[in-house]
Each structure stands twice: as structure tokens, then as C-alpha cells.
Amino acid sequence: DAKTTQPNSMESNEEEPVHLPCNHSTISGTDYIHWYRQLPSQGPEYVIHGLTSNVNNRMASLAIAEDRKSSTLILHRATLRDAAVYYCILRAIIQGAQKLVFGQGTRLTINP
């Protein structure tokens, strides 16, 4: 079964870039890679997703390794509001049913 592995915690400084890694070495060809984040006392919120190519949106960038066994979420200029738990998730349709595999999440601390 697919599995994602993330560091438990990371720390960065305000206005610096942050690279959050996720290992998914058992990913299958149909798995989409999603990233969500959870701010304190809130439900998770969508950040970005991709399949094979790197992706950019207004919140972040997603860099996917060529073999797809790992990916990196990039926050280009971290702010204090980016302090959250970041989840790397694999999603696929298997025999008509959706499969979701969550990582344990990385707690990101941003220092002023």
C-alpha cells in the first residue's frame, strides 16, 4: 500500500523560502499528490496538488521528482500566517473507489 513520510517538524524564518519534503516511494501511477495545511484550531485547507509536473499557484509551488517517489512543497516567502501543520496526501481511484493516504504531517514554525 502507498505511504507518505514527512518530517515531524521544521522551522524557518519569516520572509525566507521553506521547502517541505514528502517521501512517497510506493506511489502508483494514478496517485495524485495533494498538500493541505491545518492552521491552529481550524480544519485543513487546500494548498496545491499535482500528478507529474511541477505546479505553481498563488500559495505555493509543488516540485515533483522525476520518478515521483518524492515531492517538495515550496513556500517562497514564509510569513507568520504560514505556521501550520502541512499534510502530504496521495489520492487515487482504485476499482471505482477513492483511496486517500495521509502523511503524519510536518509542523512548520516560523520565526519572526
Place this chain on the structure above:
Amino acid sequence: DSGVTQTPKHLITATGQRVTLRCSPRSGDLSVYWYQQSLDQGLQFLIQYYNGEERAKGNILERFSAQQFPDLHSELNLSSLELGDSALYFCASSVGREVQETQYFGPGTRLLVL
């Protein structure tokens, strides 16, 4: 505000009891997902409904059940509650059932079993 509402916000009950958690998806969303978040297990997918039908099952216990009604709201029923069922329960919704679609999460229901 994601547009997904969950009630109640907090629930305190005793072991052996049964509770029902309610979720109203965003207007127009057909899929509803339920998740459990506990301190030791992290965020776990429980079950998905799409337009009233069960579409996917995750780590949902047999003591737990869910349904989605014609107006698309969903309920998660937890019975024979145990201390270990204490957790945050999130509901999320999406437009359809494709894996590329964004899920919008509600604020959660915090369940405490004493």
C-alpha cells in the same frame, strides 16, 4: 469560512453511548468525506459519500456508520463509544468525486468520551 458547516462544535458523552455528528456541505458539492483526527493517529480518512451513495471506505470502525441524505447533508453515527473515540471529527466536501478536486473542510466537531 469554507462553506462547510458541522454541528455540534463540542460533544461530551459517556462510554457506551451513541452520538450523531452532522455535516452540511458547500452549496452544489455532491461529495462528503468524514475524517477522524486524534493525537496519536493523526488525520485518518473514514468514509466518502457521493450523491447519497457510499463511494469509499477508509479506517472506519464497524461501530461507526454514516449516510448522506437527499438534501446532501451527511451524518456520522458513532455507537458503543469508547474512551479512544475521543477526537476531532472533520467533514469535507467537494464538487464531484474526482481525485483532482479540492476538498473543503468544516471546522470540526470535538468529541470527548468520558
